[in-house]
Amino acid sequence: MPDADGEELKAVLESYARSRLLMEAVRLGVVERLSTDRAVPVRPLAAELGLDPEMLRRFLRALATLGVVELRPDLLTGDAAALTGAGGLLRRDHPRSLAPVADFCAEHGWPAWSTLGTALADGDRLSADSPDNPFAVFADDRVALDRFEAQMVRAAERYAGAIAAALDLPPGTSVLDVGGGSGPVAAALLAREPKLEVTVLDRPYAEPGLRRYLGARCPDGGWDFVAGDFFQAVPAGHDLHLLSRVLHDWGDRDADRILARCAAAARPGSRLAVFEKTLPAGGAADPGALADFALSDLNTWLMCGGRERSREELAALVGRHGYRVLDQLTIDPRHVLLVAEHPGRDA
Known part of the structure; x- marks a missing residue:
C-alpha cells in the first residue's frame, strides 16, 4: 500500500526538476516559438534553437506532463508541439507573462538557494554595505x-x-x-x-x-x-x-x-x-x-x-x-x- 506521507515528501524533493523545466523552456526560447493556435514540428524547432531533436522531443514530453505543452498526435509518439493556455503564460508577449519570474528564479533564486547550508552555518547574511549585495x-x-x-x-x-x-x-x-x-x-x-x-x-x-x-x-x-x-x-x-x-x-x-x-x-x-x-x-x-x-x-x-x-x-x-x-x-x-x-x- 502506498505511503501517502512518503509520496508527498518525495514529490517535494523532486520538485526541483519541474521548476528547472519551466526555467529552461523560457531561457532556451522554446515557448516563444510555440503557439496555442497550431502544432510546431519538433525537428525544425530543434534546428532553429540549435538543440538535439530527440532530446527536445523528450524535453517537450516532460513539459507536457506539467500542462505547459501538448504533444501531437500523443504524448509518447508526438513529433509536434503546441502551447496550452497555461503554457502561454510563459511567453514574454503575454499580458500576464511569468517569463520574468522564470528568469529571476533561474539567475538569482536557484544560485541563492544552493547556498542554504552554508548560510545556516554562517548566520548573518548580506547587508546594505556588503559588496556582493x-x-x-x-x-x-x-x-x-x-x-x-x-x-x-x-x-x-x-x-x-x-x-x-x-x-x-x-x-x-x-x-x-x-x-x-x-x-x-x-x-x-x-x-x-x-x-x-x-x-x-x-x-x-x-x-x-x-x-x-x-x-x-x-x-x-x-x-x-x-x-x-x-x-x-x-x-x-x-x-x-x-x-x-x-x-x-x-x-x-x-x-x-x-x-x-x-x-x-x-x-x-x-x-x-x-x-x-x-x-x-x-x-x-x-x-x-x-x-x-x-x-x-x-x-x-x-x-x-x-x-x-x-x-x-x-x-x-x-x-x-x-x-x-x-x-x-x-x-x-x-x-x-x-x-x-x-x-x-x-x-
Missing part, C-alpha cells in the same frame, strides 16, 4: 537590472491598485515613493487620483526604466524622479512616505537605517505607509499562507539578507523611530498596509 551590482550590470525590474514590476502590479485604493489619497497630497523602482505603485496612485504629486526616490540606475514606465502610463505628468540612497538621506517636504516591499529586503539593522532617514525627513503630522507580506494578527494563518510567509522569509534572507515580518514586528520596527501606528489595513490575507504618523523632527 545584489543591489550593489545593478549600476554595472544592465542585464541583471532589467531582469530584476521586470520581476519587481510584474509582482508590484498585482497589488498596486489595492494599495492606491486603501490609501485613497486626496488631491494635492505629496507622496514620496521610497525605493519605488520603475514606478508601478506610483502609476496606480496617479491612476486613482491624477492630482497627486508623486516623487519616486531610487538609485540613479532606476531612472531610465521609471521614465519609460511612467511616461507610457502617466503622460500627463504628476510624477518626478529623485536619484538618491535611502540609507543616506530621504528628501523632506512630503505628506506621505511610502515603502512598498522595501523593508523586507533588509535585516533589522538596515531597516532601522531606512526608517531613521524617513523619520528625519518627516514634518509634524506626515505619514508613513509600509506595504509588506505578513501574517494575520496574532499569527493565525491557513497553512498555505504560513508556508508562503516562511519560504519568502528564507528567500529574501538568502537573496539579500532580508526578512519577512509579522504585523507585530512591523509595528515595533516603525515605533522605534517615533511613528505612531494608526492602522494596519488588510490588502489581502497575506499582505498588510501599515499606516503611521510622525510628530515631526522637533517633537
Whole structure:
C-alpha cells in the first residue's frame, strides 16, 4: 500500500526538476516559438534553437506532463508541439507573462538557494554595505537590472491598485515613493487620483526604466524622479512616505537605517505607509499562507539578507523611530498596509 506521507515528501524533493523545466523552456526560447493556435514540428524547432531533436522531443514530453505543452498526435509518439493556455503564460508577449519570474528564479533564486547550508552555518547574511549585495551590482550590470525590474514590476502590479485604493489619497497630497523602482505603485496612485504629486526616490540606475514606465502610463505628468540612497538621506517636504516591499529586503539593522532617514525627513503630522507580506494578527494563518510567509522569509534572507515580518514586528520596527501606528489595513490575507504618523523632527 502506498505511503501517502512518503509520496508527498518525495514529490517535494523532486520538485526541483519541474521548476528547472519551466526555467529552461523560457531561457532556451522554446515557448516563444510555440503557439496555442497550431502544432510546431519538433525537428525544425530543434534546428532553429540549435538543440538535439530527440532530446527536445523528450524535453517537450516532460513539459507536457506539467500542462505547459501538448504533444501531437500523443504524448509518447508526438513529433509536434503546441502551447496550452497555461503554457502561454510563459511567453514574454503575454499580458500576464511569468517569463520574468522564470528568469529571476533561474539567475538569482536557484544560485541563492544552493547556498542554504552554508548560510545556516554562517548566520548573518548580506547587508546594505556588503559588496556582493545584489543591489550593489545593478549600476554595472544592465542585464541583471532589467531582469530584476521586470520581476519587481510584474509582482508590484498585482497589488498596486489595492494599495492606491486603501490609501485613497486626496488631491494635492505629496507622496514620496521610497525605493519605488520603475514606478508601478506610483502609476496606480496617479491612476486613482491624477492630482497627486508623486516623487519616486531610487538609485540613479532606476531612472531610465521609471521614465519609460511612467511616461507610457502617466503622460500627463504628476510624477518626478529623485536619484538618491535611502540609507543616506530621504528628501523632506512630503505628506506621505511610502515603502512598498522595501523593508523586507533588509535585516533589522538596515531597516532601522531606512526608517531613521524617513523619520528625519518627516514634518509634524506626515505619514508613513509600509506595504509588506505578513501574517494575520496574532499569527493565525491557513497553512498555505504560513508556508508562503516562511519560504519568502528564507528567500529574501538568502537573496539579500532580508526578512519577512509579522504585523507585530512591523509595528515595533516603525515605533522605534517615533511613528505612531494608526492602522494596519488588510490588502489581502497575506499582505498588510501599515499606516503611521510622525510628530515631526522637533517633537
